[in-house]
Amino acid sequence: xxxxxxxxxxxxxxxxxxxxRGCLAGxxxxxxxxxxxxxxxxxxxxxKQLSEKKRFLLKPVIESNALSYGVAHIFQEEIDDINILNAxxxxxxxxxxxxxxxxxxxxxxxxxxxxxNKTPFKTxxxxxxxxxxxxxxxxxxxxxxxxxxxxIHEEYPMYNWxxxxxxxxxxxxxxxxxxxxxxxxxKSFRLIPEQYKLDL
Numbered sequence: 001x002x003x004x005x006x007x008x009x010x011x012x013x014x015x016x017x018x019x020x021r022g023c024l025a026g027x028x029x030x031x032x033x034x035x036x037x038x039x040x041x042x043x044x045x046x047x048k049q050l051s052e053k054k055r056f057l058l059k060p061v062i063e064s065n066a067l068s069y070g071v072a073h074i075f076q077e078e079i080d081d082i083n084i085l086n087a088x089x090x091x092x093x094x095x096x097x098x099x100x101x102x103x104x105x106x107x108x109x110x111x112x113x114x115x116x117n118k119t120p121f122k123t124x125x126x127x128x129x130x131x132x133x134x135x136x137x138x139x140x141x142x143x144x145x146x147x148x149x150x151x152i153h154e155e156y157p158m159y160n161w162x163x164x165x166x167x168x169x170x171x172x173x174x175x176x177x178x179x180x181x182x183x184x185x186x187k188s189f190r191l192i193p194e195q196y197k198l199d200l
Contacts, residue, residue, distance in 0.1 A: 003044065003132045005035065007107045007122055012067075014103035015133025016092045017110075019047070019141040021084055023166035024176070024191050025159070025184045026149050027073035028084065030091035031140035032099055032106075034067040035133045045129060047138040052146070059143045062136045069136075070098025071144045080188040089114050095137075109134045156182050 006013045018030040047055055063069060072094035074087040082090070093116050096106065106121035109128045113121055124130060128138040146165055153161040159175045166172070173192050176185070185191060
């Protein structure tokens with residue numbers, strides 16, 4: 001299915017999406033992208049449908065062909081403080097703030113958003129598989145977050161964040177059981193299943 005370039009009649013429309021909402025460690029990362037009218041790409045789709053190799057091939061293509069893009073992390077301390085939904089929306093707002101020009105309309109992947117200034121918006125379930133700008137935002141959010149997780153992996157290799165990116169894999173949970181938690185873990189999340197007792 002070919003993705004649509006825009007939802008509204010506004011010329012300056014941005015798509016926004018986040019990555020890392022369900023992770024046990026690291027930030028939630030959002031991106032916002034305004035694409036040029038003539039943008040075309042046969043590979044671009046929801047980042048979850050793409051291999052890591054394809055995502056990293058698309059990253060510079062999106063960056064060089066977008067009218068504007070922004071990327072923002074909200075880190076684990078703030079996620080614990082304001083909760084993951086609010087952190088995801090804040091990351092989206094912070095990425096939209098970076099756009100020049102500012103959008104006249106915002107399309108958001110998913111079904112939750114809060115007004116950004118007074119800009120009209122539309123939440124779209126599975127938007128990253130319907131609209132090019134959301135798909136582009138999904139690729140940037142995922143690649144920037146993955147690069148960050150690769151960096152902190154060097155500090156704590158025993159959790160294998162290079163591979164699992166902080167998601168709750170069996171291996172990640174076993175490592176938490178064995179080594180405890182790090183400063184990068186989200187303390188408000190259920191880090192290991194209930195049957196394990198862990199002093200946080």
